[in-house]
Each structure stands twice: as structure tokens, then as C-alpha cells.
Amino acid sequence: MDRLELMKKITIKNEKKIVMLVIDGLGGIPHPDTNLTELQTAKLNNINKLSNISRCGLTIPVAYGITPGSGPSHLSLFGYDPLKYEIGRGILEALGIGLEITENDIACRANYAKLDYSKNIIIDRRAGRIPTTKNIELCKLLQENIKKIDDTEIIIKPGKGHRFVIVFRGKNLSEKITENDPQKDNFAPKPILPITKDTETERTAKLINIFIEKVKQLIKGEPDANYVLLRGFSKYPDIPSMQDIYKLNPAAIATYPMYKGLAQLVGMKILDTGETLADEINTLTKEYKNYDFFYVHVKETDAYGEDGNFEGKVKKLEEVDKYIPDILALNPDVFIITGDHSTPAVLKGHSWHNVPFLLYSPKYKVSGINSFNEIECLKGDYGIFHASDIITLALANTFKLNKYGA
């Protein structure tokens, strides 16, 4: 029996509520000048005080040494094995750009490119890095002229620079097709071919070749962006919902499209909120009575980490700390603080390091640790454990799990 089967068997519904605050890129490594991590440097009066009466630990997002992207790391947080459940690149890109996707969709990443039409050779895979304004203009042109091919709806949305996303929405589509991108300049674009021999796949390949032909007719006169390269065809992933597995009624509060999209994939209701952490906490307070599980996402800590802005990440952590009393005022039965992965400012990117974790249960206070950081959490009750076990701990601590076996 795998873990989700077990969960499905033993989860029960009750009134207790779980709030999971996900501070993106939470974990760090020591700054070379001070030998202190971001969490050790920040003044976190509320969180540190909370850690003293909470069960703490460090989570492994995917596996020792593996640096996860947002897709796998969030699947873990939501209780899914990130090596079993994969989210395709096209789908992830669509989510990141704020495109709503449905179970009938095939999504792909698209680039504008420059084709030498006389020789049929790609001479610039990035179309001279056209400005986003030009991208928006071209996507508008394409969308207005290509709305449907047969009964398949075409949805085109610009990203940044030369990048955009296309969603093919219709029945009987397959993602098992090759890409037209030759991966290098000065090669001919490839035809889109079916990888498997079945009607759906052959039909999809044909349909996307027709799409490319239509695009060529519309933009072949453009000076730079006169062609498109399509990559990462992927289907809406087949992930069982949190309702189905955990019997939760879950909601997501996030400011960035990617995280709303990821939450939607596992069945969460996406709550309208504003741009700031204050907005998110207001939304949580306002909607608190309506759901039993809240995923609250803070993005900027990760962005500061990616930028190598140690001080910025520290300040953001201190800002998050100020909102802790507002969350505690709601009196959730379980309140979790953790991250999806580490983003040490020193490394300017996501990393493989374990992530601090805290689970507070007001009715069952414990002798916790002295402060919430990478070193102290090692001494916490939960030790080092897989992030995909977090949900199980949350459910256990809210008595939403029956005994396994007699």
C-alpha cells in the first residue's frame, strides 16, 4: 500500500483547522562574514517564542542533495511523492504565467524565433530578444487570428521577452509528440511528430503542425520574430485531489500565479487576495470560517535569496514575524511554519539544504527549541524528515486520522 492509499483509507473529516505558512526559499546557509544564516540573523521574536512551545524539525524537500524547483517542492508540501508525480514544463509555465488550465489541456512553452525562410534554417532561437511589448503585440495578432483548429481551442498568452505559452484545449489530445526546436541556431526546425502510434497522438501532431503553418502565414513578414519554437508539451497532471485523499476542504492564499496554479492542481480553492502579506493575512482572517486547511504562501523571501540579497531576505523574514500574532489570534488547531526549499542568499538560487519546520498545536504545547533556524531545528522533536510527511503530521495533530490496523 502506498502512502496516499493509506491516507485515503484512514483520513476522517472533523472541524479542526490547519494553517500552513509556506515561506518560499526559507532555509539558508551561513553568511561568510558572520557565520550566521538568514534565519539566525533575523530578529524573529514571535516565531522564536513559538518554536519554544512547538514541535520542530528539518524537512528534506525531495531527497538528500536534490535541489527542487517550485513544482516538486510544492507537491511534497501537499503530501505527494515528487518523484512519482511530475508536472510538465508546459503546464508549469502556463501556471506561472497565470493561465488557468483544465484537464483537457496540453500546454507548451513557446519562443518567438527568427527563421531564414529561403533556407528554412533557424538563425536566432530568441528572435533577437524582442521586447515584451512586441511579444504582447504578436500574441494578440496570433490569438485574434487563431482561435480554434477543428474543435481544439487555442489559448496564447505572452510572457517576458520572446517567451510565451500556448494551451491547446480540446478532447483527445496527447502530449506524446516531439518538439520543433532544433535546440541550436543554424539548423532547420523539426516537424512535430507523434512519439506513440495512436489516433490521438497522430491527430495532435498534425494539429500542431497546422498551427505552426498558420503562425508562419501571420508573422513571416516580421523582421525578427517570424517563427515559433514549441517545447515541453505536457498534459494536465493526473494528481488525486486533497479533498479525495485527505477529505480536507483546502484553500490557497498566494500572490503569485505559479503558486495559485500549483495549489489548484491538487484541488485547493484559490482565494482572491491582494499583493501584500497584510492582504494575505486579511484574506485568511476573512475566509477562516469557510475552510479547514489553508496554504498561505510568502514569495519574496525566495526572490531576495535568488538575488543574493541576504539583508532583504532577513528583513522579509522579520516582516513575516510581525504577522504571526494575527494568525495565532485565529486559534488554528495546527499552525505550521516551513518553506518549500532553501534559497540561501549566499548561493543566489534554490538549494538542496534541509528546511526548518515548526508545528504548533495550542492545546498540546511542548518543550521546544530556543529559536527557529537551521541549527536549532535539528534538535527538534521531528528531526530530519521528508516534506511529503508534513500533511500527515498536520492531519494527525488535528485528529483527522484513524488508527492504522487494529
Added chain:
Amino acid sequence: MDRLELMKKITIKNEKKIVMLVIDGLGGIPHPDTNLTELQTAKLNNINKLSNISRCGLTIPVAYGITPGSGPSHLSLFGYDPLKYEIGRGILEALGIGLEITENDIACRANYAKLDYSKNIIIDRRAGRIPTTKNIELCKLLQENIKKIDDTEIIIKPGKGHRFVIVFRGKNLSEKITENDPQKDNFAPKPILPITKDTETERTAKLINIFIEKVKQLIKGEPDANYVLLRGFSKYPDIPSMQDIYKLNPAAIATYPMYKGLAQLVGMKILDTGETLADEINTLTKEYKNYDFFYVHVKETDAYGEDGNFEGKVKKLEEVDKYIPDILALNPDVFIITGDHSTPAVLKGHSWHNVPFLLYSPKYKVSGINSFNEIECLKGDYGIFHASDIITLALANTFKLNKYGA
């Protein structure tokens, strides 16, 4: 997706270098008189100082409570699941004796035995424990008279006492054959039979029966060692190489044949070196520019442990400690100190106990632990983890891994 598939997907090549010092049988248990382990007893100034700025932990070689042999424990160290990849006894014996083996080989362990030819009954499975000199003499006789059967080359190499190794080298051989050893004295030797019904296997069984007949003709007049028992037929294992999986250019520095053989199985280049630790470190220094991964093996700690020589093991650890500055002088991007398993002198043998582990990265120092031993390492960043994750951590810390997922 299993871990090796994942690794193959995300590993990248760069110039950074990894040195992994494997102190065989490193871990121990407390001496009853002092209540201190070998590591706690030894004066390890360099290693203890290093542990203070390293990430430490304890590794599980195979699984809780499982005592591994050298084969499984080294597969773990090299990143392979030791329950998935197995090295046959014959192959391991051939490696241990210093026989080079190739992908076409079937190897087996052989014993000289005493057969009562009139009754066709084994009367001594160990041939009166003949001295090694007699063994060498008989192996020479057999090798000179049996060089080939059909197109299969026969390689015979003496071990200690009554033990030797035979390699059958040729195309279309199969290891799926039974053994002739009745496992008890006073039973008839068994015929070698094919286990599966295919041409290769049937041919191999026939060939080895012919080999045994030839041996009988040559040694039947011997007073004690007048027969041979063959066991553990095994084929060159099908293990993907470290080059293929990790994109490393790995080298091994070891003084004992077994460890050279194990390293060779996973694709390492075996570097010529001398008999002492000083020789090994000299080799490391001389060859440092030529490879990006070095496995350096110290054998004697294990041998002292097996002998129950607590003091000897302590002294050897102290000797190893003296060479640490020479390794650090090379400035490896990651330097790992660990063992393949524990060999507590108190138990006089391999054991199941977790093994101290240290990973030092000069560019990313951390607040480590106070000293390198079984107790302190528990407080290290990595906690208790599987030895097969060591390589992933080494690759992560040298930035040889792409992000998993977007």
C-alpha cells in the same frame, strides 16, 4: 523515477573536485573499560578541528541493523542501492584475490577437497586444510594443463589455504548453473546442472563438468587435495558506471585488490600506488589534476577491528589524522571522511552500527560539531542518512546537479 535515473537526468560536468576518504570499518562501539569508542579514544587533532567547520552526520550502510560485507557497503558509498545491485560471490572473490575480470567472465570460488574415489564421496570438504604453498603448486599444475576448453579461457588463481578462484572467460556463458559442493562431508559431489533451459546455460554446465573431469585426471593421485568444489558462480555485474550516471571522471587509490576491483566495477580508473597510506596520499597529490573524483581507501582500521585490536585501530586512526593536512593542501571543493561500515574491535567483525560522516567544503564553512565520533556526529547537520546518498551530497556541494523540476 528511481534515484539513478534522476541523477542521470540532472548531473552536469564541471571542474570542481571531490575527495572521499574511506576509512574501512571506521565506526566502533565503546570499549567496556573506558566506555569510549575507538574514535573517541584516538587523538584526532586534524579531523576533530575539521569537524568543527564541516557538515557531519551518521550513515546507514544498507539498512538499520544490517551488517554489510565490503561489496554492498562500497556500492552504497558509490551511490548504488545495495539491495538492488548485487555482486556475486565468485566475482567478489576474484576481485579480492586481485584477478582482473571482464564483462565476459563467469567467476567462482573453489575449494580443494578430498574425494573417496572408490565410493564417490567427499570425505573432507577442506582437503585437510592444505598449506597455501601446496595450493599454489596445485593451481600451477591445473593452470598449465587446462588453459582452454573449446573457446573458453580458464584462469586459475590460488588464495589462502585450500581456497582458490576460477574465472571462465568466453562468449555466451551463463551463471545460472548449480554447484557441485554437497555442503556436507560424506556426500557425493553433485553434477553441475543448468538452472534454466537455454543453449548458453546448458553449454556452460557441460563445459564446467568437463573442467571438473580434467581436474580429477590431474590431481586424483594427491593424498589430500584430490578434488575441487565449485561455488558462487557469478557473472560480471551489470552496474551503470559513475561516468554514465554522474558524469564524473573518477579514480581509485587503494592498496588491497578487493577495493580496486569494486572501484573498477563502477567505472573508476585504478591508480598505481604503493603499500602505505603515505604512498596513497602521494598518488592523490600527483594525480590530483587528472580526475574530478577520488576514492581513497584505508584498509588497516578494518583489519585491526576484525582482530579485536582496539589499540591498533586507535593508532591507525591517529596515523590517518596526520595525513589530513596533506589532503586539505590540495584544496578539494568537497572533502569527505567516512567509512564503508563499522568494525568495532569489541565485536571483532563488521557490524550494523551507523558510520560517522563528515563533508567539508572550504568555501562554505559551517558551525559543525566538537569532535568526529559516533556520539557527536549525531548532532551534525545531516543527521542519520543512507550512505547511498553520500554521492548526491558530494555532487550537490560541488554544484554538479541541476535543479529537479522547474
